[in-house]
Amino acid sequence: MxxxxxxxxxxxxxxxxxxxxxxxxxxxxxxxxxxxxxxxxxxxxxxxxxxxxxxxxxxxxxxxxxxxxxxxxxxxxxxxxxxxxxxxxxxxxxxxxxxxxxxxxxxxxxxxxxxxxxxxxxxxxxxxxxxxxxxxxxxxxxxxxxxxxxxxxxxxxxxxxxxxxxxxxxxxxxxxxxxxxxxxxxxxxxxxxxxxxxxxxxxxxxxxxxxxxxxxxxxxxxxxxxxxxxxxxxxxxxxxxxxxxxxxxxGVGQISILNYSNNIIGMINAIIVGNIITFLFPKIVKDIEINESEENILKYITIINSILFLVVIGFFVVGKDLLKILYYRGNFTSLAIEVVYTCTLIYVIATPISASRNIIYKYFYANNDTYTPFTNSLFISLLNIIISVILSKFIGLYGVVLGTTISSIVSFITISIKLEKKFGVKVNTFKFFIKNSRVLVAAIMTLIIVKYLQSVVLINNILINILITSIITVFIYIVILNILKNKILKYKL
Structure with a gap:
């Protein structure tokens, strides 16, 4: 084994x-x-x-x-x-x-x-x-x-x-x-x-x-x-x-700004979310066959949330520097960097929720039920369109991005309810909340500590700043998870 x-x-x-x-x-x-x-x-x-x-x-x-x-x-x-x-x-x-x-x-x-x-x-x-x-x-x-x-x-x-x-x-x-x-x-x-x-x-x-x-x-x-x-x-x-x-x-350039933000989210989804979910889908199929799916699906969600909370912190503290390295040259202005950073940050915050929803979708697919995820997606997409249109009238491009984030949260809630109704996979709400709340607390504490360190110690070189800050962030996050006695580090796939 x-x-x-x-x-x-x-x-x-x-x-x-x-x-x-x-x-x-x-x-x-x-x-x-x-x-x-x-x-x-x-x-x-x-x-x-x-x-x-x-x-x-x-x-x-x-x-x-x-x-x-x-x-x-x-x-x-x-x-x-x-x-x-x-x-x-x-x-x-x-x-x-x-x-x-x-x-x-x-x-x-x-x-x-x-x-x-x-x-x-x-x-x-x-x-x-x-x-x-x-x-x-x-x-x-x-x-x-x-x-x-x-x-x-x-x-x-x-x-x-x-x-x-x-x-x-x-x-x-x-x-x-x-x-x-x-x-x-x-x-x-x-x-x-x-x-x-x-x-x-x-x-x-x-x-x-x-x-x-x-x-x-x-x-x-x-x-x-x-x-x-x-x-x-x-x-x-x-x-x-x-x-x-x-x-x-x-206006001119707004599609491009939206696309630059989507490129960063696409990278996160491809490297972390896509790989893990691709890896988990055949396992979910086998879990169902041996009647271990209810316990394991919650474990999978906790694991992916723990990883993505770290990604959210990482982008918050070094995301702007990363964007400068990638885009800040030629015809790409500093104002464009600010807008892309804000849009991407709004997207990034929703990644743990979106990934959790996608794992639940895979559970439905593994049971040859593609209709339930469709109805959920239809409702959420219509909601996304309505919210994005309304918010874009007041806050422009940020409204489009925020509409997607709000819709992702609603999507996870609705598909979780359908999971219980359809398959009887009942989430132990208290236990699940405790596990994920510890991860969230660890993430918030890590963010506060790292931002404080950034205000005290200034590193002028962007590449060195990204490298050192990333290492410190990961270290602090793992230490706090251990202090909070979170069992995530002991989970096995």
């Missing part, structure tokens, strides 16, 4: 390290792009087109992986899976053709910015990005196959290689225009898909064959589980798109 646990932690640690390197390369790339374009109409157009392309196809990648993981190892469902994939990817191909033919009209209708140059630029970039996003949908299959075979890191390694390639190209040719930047993203996305499929073929005997048996009852069940994910992911992406639409009407 000890050897097995060591292997598990080793895989998770390697996964986090690979993702960290990937995000590091991504940040280098974003830093160069920020220096070239700052907060400009060109970058607004790229970000708008990219959000649109992701909106169109993201549901396929997420849905295929989520539906296949509980079903892929069941031999009797192989033919049903092939029919399922034929339908899904056939629909994706149809969407690609439609949006390639009518992309300019779609941009004109959906954009809140009616500037002709913005619309022309966005539609041209959208044509490029549609190809890469369409091909990326096939990663839904490869991700499921690799994850079910515990080969998490092979997929991550392919992403690292292609991200390194795109970043290297942009470093060599730092003065790329916005079309060249889109093409680089497109080409490396194609390379990523090819690499992932090679890895999938070598890892598993599963081979996709075009089939369509509409009478297959198992196929109907797969589609029944998939359809709510379409709407759930779609609703979420639409809410992000509406955030972008609201930002596009708040």
């Amino acid at each position: 000890k050897i097995r646990n060591k292997n598990i932690y080793k895989k998770l640690l390697i996964m986090i390290m690979i993702t960290f390197l990937t995000q590091l390369f991504t940040l280098f790339r974003v830093s160069i792009v920020a220096s070239n374009f700052g907060v400009s109409v060109e970058l607004d157009a790229f970000n708008f087109a990219n959000t649109m392309a992701v909106l169109i196809f993201s549901f396929i990648t997420t849905g295929v992986t989520t539906v296949l993981i509980p079903n892929l190892n069941k031999e009797e469902r192989q033919e049903s899976i092939n029919s399922f994939l034929t339908i899904v990817y056939g629909a994706g191909t149809f969407l690609l053709i439609v949006f390639l033919l009518f992309n300019k009209q779609i941009i004109s209708i959906t954009s809140n910015n009616k500037n002709e140059y913005f619309i022309e630029l966005s539609s041209n970039i959208l044509r490029i990005l549609l190809i890469s996003q369409y091909l990326t949908t096939y990663l839904g299959l490869s991700n499921a196959v690799l994850q079910i075979n515990n080969q998490f890191n092979k997929s991550k390694l392919a992403i690292l290689i292609t991200t390194a390639i795109s970043t290297t190209i942009i470093i060599i040719n730092s003065q790329v225009n916005i079309y060249e930047y889109a093409l680089i993203i497109n080409i490396t996305a194609i390379i990523n898909v090819v690499l992932q499929y090679i890895l999938m073929i070598k890892t598993s005997k599963f081979k996709f064959k075009i089939k369509f048996n509409y009478k297959d009852e198992k196929l109907k069940k797969l589609l029944k589980n998939f359809i709510p994910i379409i709407f759930s992911t779609g609703v979420y992406q639409i809410s992000l798109m509406i955030d972008t639409l609201i930002a596009s009407g708040l």
